[in-house]
Amino acid sequence: MLILVTYDVVTKTAAGRKRLRKVAKECENYGVRVQNSVFECVVDATQFKQLKLRLVNLIDETEDSLRFYQLGNNYKSKVEHIGAKETIEVEDVLIL
Amino acid sequence: MRKLLNTLFITTSNVYLTLKGETVVVSQEEDVLGRIPLHNLEAICTFGYAGASPMLMHACAEKNVSLTFLNAHGKFLARVIGESKGNVVLRKTQYRISDSEIASAKIARNFIFAKVANQKWILERATRDNPLRIDVPAFKQVSERLLEDLKKILACEDLELLRGLEGQAASAYFGLFDQMILQQKEAFYFKTRNRRPPTDNINALLSFIYTLLAKDVSAALETVGLDAYVGFLHRDRPGRASLALDVMEELRGVIADRFVLKVINKKMLDEKDFIRKEDGAVLLTDEGRKKFLQAWQERKQETLTHPFLKEKINWGLVPHAQAMLLARHLRGDLEEYPPFLWK
Numbered sequence: 215m216l217i218l219v220t221y222d223v224v225t226k227t228a229a230g231r232k233r234l235r236k237v238a239k240e241c242e243n244y245g246v247r248v249q250n251s252v253f254e255c256v257v258d259a260t261q262f263k264q265l266k267l268r269l270v271n272l273i274d275e276t277e278d279s280l281r282f283y284q285l286g287n288n289y290k291s292k293v294e295h296i297g298a299k300e301t302i303e304v305e306d307v308l309i310l
Numbered sequence: 311m312r313k314l315l316n317t318l319f320i321t322t323s324n325v326y327l328t329l330k331g332e333t334v335v336v337s338q339e340e341d342v343l344g345r346i347p348l349h350n351l352e353a354i355c356t357f358g359y360a361g362a363s364p365m366l367m368h369a370c371a372e373k374n375v376s377l378t379f380l381n382a383h384g385k386f387l388a389r390v391i392g393e394s395k396g397n398v399v400l401r402k403t404q405y406r407i408s409d410s411e412i413a414s415a416k417i418a419r420n421f422i423f424a425k426v427a428n429q430k431w432i433l434e435r436a437t438r439d440n441p442l443r444i445d446v447p448a449f450k451q452v453s454e455r456l457l458e459d460l461k462k463i464l465a466c467e468d469l470e471l472l473r474g475l476e477g478q479a480a481s482a483y484f485g486l487f488d489q490m491i492l493q494q495k496e497a498f499y500f501k502t503r504n505r506r507p508p509t510d511n512i513n514a515l516l517s518f519i520y521t522l523l524a525k526d527v528s529a530a531l532e533t534v535g536l537d538a539y540v541g542f543l544h545r546d547r548p549g550r551a552s553l554a555l556d557v558m559e560e561l562r563g564v565i566a567d568r569f570v571l572k573v574i575n576k577k578m579l580d581e582k583d584f585i586r587k588e589d590g591a592v593l594l595t596d597e598g599r600k601k602f603l604q605a606w607q608e609r610k611q612e613t614l615t616h617p618f619l620k621e622k623i624n625w626g627l628v629p630h631a632q633a634m635l636l637a638r639h640l641r642g643d644l645e646e647y648p649p650f651l652w653k
Contacts, residue, residue: 243332244347256350258313304350307607308318309600310325310336310343 216289217262217282219245219253219269224277236272240265248301254293256304315352317610319603321596323358323382329366351375352626353529355522357599358382362390376529386521389528397535403640404553408540415469417639417647418543422476423463424560424649429483430456431652432563436490444489452482469543476559483563487512490571497581498574507591511584512570514592515602519566520558522606523629527561528554530629534637557632564652565628569609578605618648 219241223234241247244265245255257265262282269280285292295301302308320327320336325343328335334354336343348369353376356362362377367390370377377390407413430453437449459479466472488500491512500512508514528538528551541552543559573579583598594602610626619631632650639647 239331242330242345242347244349246345246347255347261349302344302346304346305316307604308316308344308346309603309607310318310320310322 215257215287216285217255217257218285219255220281221251221273222279223273230277233272233274233278237269240268240272246302246304249299316350317353317355317607318346318351320354320356320360321358321600321603323360325360327354327356327360327362327366329363329369334366348373348375353378355380355525374533376525378525380521386525389525391532400535400637400640401537404536404540407640408542411469412467414542415467415472418469418472418556419463419466420647420649421543421556421559422472423460424651425476425563426456426460426463426479427651428560428564429479430460432568433483433486440492443492449486452486455482472543491574493575493577494580507589509590510592514584514594515570515573516566518594518602519570519606520562523561523566524551524554524558526626527558527629530633531557533630534633536633536637557629557636560649561628564650565625569606573602573605617651617653
């Protein structure tokens with residue numbers, strides 16, 4: 215299934231910037247960055263649980279926020295892209 | 311059955327693959343062409359002399375992602391395999407059977423039986439679908455001959471004899487192969503099977519697809535804990551994945567040959583996708599190879615109901631299903647190895 219992960223991490227402090235980097239790095243392990251703090255992850259239920267747990271442990275819940283959107287298995291019709299930054303779809307044919 | 315994951319094909323030659331976290335990063339000099347999480351991948355297949363970092367190789371071996379290097383023409387160079395996984399008892403059983411000609415022949419017989427049965431089916435299907443465009447009596451005749459061969463194969467307990475029967479059946483089948491090419495006849499014709507190097511367009515496609523299929527079958531066998539290099543029909547030779555070639559026999563016609571015919575008959579490739587070298591070798595152009603791989607990848611996503619397991623799977627998982635059934639047979643859970651008989 216496709217999970218859309220978006221986050222806001224407050225970067226006013228050095229600790230906040232560190233959290234931001236960590237969150238981004240963790241998301242990169244699971245999916246493809248589609249916009250600055252937006253990731254598309256094709257994962258199964260277990261991997262989703264793992265990802266969620268790891269991210270929740272990274273952020274500071276009093277300041278930052280995380281949102282997960284579950285787009286299911288038939289997500290292709292639900293996503294439309296307009297404009298620059300063509301991204302890779304991990305379930306399409308991958309020839310680079 | 312597990313989920314068929316994606317294959318990443320690298321066809322640009324000056325691209326380097328690295329690992330970052332748990333993601334493959336594909337970079338060309340300073341630019342990053344893409345990042346793909348490893349858990350979405352089943353295999354990485356590179357063409358040309360692209361490299362991969364040792365860390366990536368490590369991760370691939372650990373996570374069971376098959377990483378294969380082919381040269382620009384699709385010739386197999388190397389495959390990264392990690393520590394032998396699975397069951398040592400299973401592998402020892404495999405070696406014991408391989409050492410005995412008689413025991414080998416019992417399993418090899420099933421590979422060949424399915425190969426010929428599938429070839430027969432391809433011919434019959436051609437007769438049914440295009441009776442006006444092919445020489446029906448010739449097809450009928452060969453089909454009947456193959457039926458005779460099938461009976462002989464079933465009773466055969468000698469490896470040498472089995473190879474002979476296989477060869478005869480194959481040459482009868484390939485004798486009609488040209489007639490199954492229905493479109494673009496001037497660019498695509500089949501006289502005989504030739505390789506190293508292939509000297510016409512069809513042979514170039516056949517050689518290429520057999521390489522791709524062999525890579526998939528090898529990976530599938532390794533996944534279930536078998537040794538892809540120790541075969542029953544194909545004898546041991548350094549560097550040859552004999553068992554992969556064995557299991558591939560039954561899949562050649564029904565997966566690879568039919569795919570090549572489809573690509574031509576549906577005009578997915580044309581004359582311009584090939585180049586002829588001075589020495590007579592025929593190669594696919596970069597563009598042609600991309601189109602071919604794209605079609606192959608889409609084909610692997612199509613589903614079928616497995617004739618033995620009665621379960622719905624992707625075509626790309628057929629090698630895995632067969633590897634699993636072979637392992638079950640070697641463990642003694644199945645009386646006989648059920649080959650892939652497609653109807």
